[in-house]
Amino acid sequence: AQKITQTQPGMFVQEKEAVTLDCTYDTSDQSYGLFWYKQPSSGEMIFLIYQGSYDEQNATEGRYSLNFQKARKSANLVISASQLGDSAMYFCAMREGRGYGGSQGNLIFGKGTKLSVKP
Amino acid sequence: DAGITQSPRHKVTETGTPVTLRCHQTENHRYMYWYRQDPGHGLRLIHYSYGVKDTDKGEVSDGYSVSRSKTEDFLLTLESATSSQTSVYFCAISEVGILEATRPNTEAFFGQGTRLTVV
Numbered sequence: 001a002q003k004i005t006q007t008q009p010g011m012f013v014q015e016k017e018a019v020t021l022d023c024t025y026d027t028s029d030q031s032y033g034l035f036w037y038k039q040p041s042s043g044e045m046i047f048l049i050y051q052g053s054y055d056e057q058n059a060t061e062g063r064y065s066l067n068f069q070k071a072r073k074s075a076n077l078v079i080s081a082s083q084l085g086d087s088a089m090y091f092c093a094m095r096e097g098r099g100y101g102g103s104q105g106n107l108i109f110g111k112g113t114k115l116s117v118k119p
Numbered sequence: 120d121a122g123i124t125q126s127p128r129h130k131v132t133e134t135g136t137p138v139t140l141r142c143h144q145t146e147n148h149r150y151m152y153w154y155r156q157d158p159g160h161g162l163r164l165i166h167y168s169y170g171v172k173d174t175d176k177g178e179v180s181d182g183y184s185v186s187r188s189k190t191e192d193f194l195l196t197l198e199s200a201t202s203s204q205t206s207v208y209f210c211a212i213s214e215v216g217i218l219e220a221t222r223p224n225t226e227a228f229f230g231q232g233t234r235l236t237v238v
Contacts, residue, residue, distance in 0.1 A: 107211070110161055
């Protein structure tokens with residue numbers, strides 16, 4: 001079963017506007033971490049933001065915020081005041097916390113959303 | 120930037136030949152991962168390691184093997200390359216430990232990627 005679902009293959013947003021990228025996840029664990037990564041056309045993977053399952057407040061990092069709705073199992077990324085440089089692929093990922101040793105470290109990614117910012 | 124180096128960065132090989140990709144880190148992180156990235160699939164985990172000589176399979180492990188004889192090196196081997204293994208391969212590292220999925224600063228850092236073409 002797919003554990004991370006990103007339902008938007010592609011998104012367009014006007015420069016300076018806000019945009020929300022959707023991510024839903026599936027886990028039976030109580031302990032888990034959620035991540036967002038950005039991949040520009042140059043190919044590198046850039047970490048953006050992290051949310052722990054026990055964090056009561058939504059994570060924020062500059063223009064990025066994570067809208068964490070635990071009961072709905074969603075972890076949407078909000079980018080405020082979009083810039084042309086935000087055009088990229090965005091990946092949502094999850095790390096589960098159950099168990100000891102190896103299984104606890106597995107980091108699972110969604111298929112990504114391609115964001116295009118229009119001038 | 121995290122010290123992760125992948126080699127080679129680009130490789131073209133023939134079907135049926137063995138291929139080894141190397142990931143080297145200077146961060147002394149416990150976890151190391153190999154992913155492949157294909158259009159429409161996002162990043163899929165091939166194998167990962169949670170310590171020297173400790174490895175586990177990921178989602179798409181068939182046709183791949185790994186070894187980790189030192190903390191800093193994680194090798195991915197395609198025993199007999201096939202055209203379906205043409206992909207971009209990413210190595211990643213993370214510091215996360217046991218039951219620490221919800222601890223901040225446990226994001227994975229990625230290498231630059233290796234573009235492998237099997238002809």
